[in-house]
Amino acid sequence: MPRVVVDVMLKPEILDPQGQAVANALPRIGVDDVASVRIGRRIEIEFTGEPDLDRAREIADKLLANPVIEDFTVTLADDAAEVGS
């Protein structure tokens, strides 16, 4: 069944202390060329019928993301990427 993927990210102007904490930990594993890390959320939706991007957008706008602090994108899952997962 094709899935719709919703990616939710904090808006660029909203501080992401979790991302900063991860960025600050990177030197401990020998990584010193990362300028910034930001953390978001990926949500996969399966519809009972055909995937409905408009409906997914409505779900994302109403519930999955808080438009006050977050942006979201809605895409059809790339089935090729699922091979071997």
Add this chain to the structure above:
Amino acid sequence: MTARIGVVTFPGSLDDGDAARAVRIAGGEAVRLWHGDPGLHDVDAVILPGGFSYGDYLRCGAIARFAPVMESIVDAARGGLPVLGICNGFQILCEAHLLPGALTRNLHLHFRNRDQVLRIESTDTAWTHAYGEGQEVLIPVKNGEGRYVADTRTLDELEAEGRVVARYLGGNPNGSDRDIAAITNAAGNVVGIMPHPEHAVEALTGPSLDGLGFFTSALKHLTGASA
């Protein structure tokens, strides 16, 4: 006449018992409301208590916002019903767009639990008119996602309209914009506060009795309105 103040219990609410108790200590009648029941049972005001409704899944307050009882509360609040959201209740009010802005992860990523000095900045609300303007109060704060954020225009608007209800003094416990601890809507009937006034209503369990004013304010507001 004793005012009836509803206290909502969501799955994961923690401080509903303390909030109901604070209402009783202030002299009101506490009415327990259930998240799955859209009925408001003739209450004169509503408190959304602290806790972790729906396990804080997705975002704090995001799922509670769509509970059957919330639809009734949002309608009633738009009609002037006094509503106080404490901690998780504040998060729910923001998610429900009854209050602007959002509560996000504490800047330092640590849960903060301490007695906190606040300055009451606005006494022009249903929940704070028993205080003096500029009065300093000591009230416990306990949150992991209590950092109030809003865009600059919203913050300026809140300041200009006197809608910042309380600010943190002596250290901002979570990194909130402009040290904001509590705000109100334009009408002054809906207030959201991160610290917990219901934990500061008696000497045995609280650091002060400073929180009682929120509950006596509502009772005075209600009995005054009905007289």
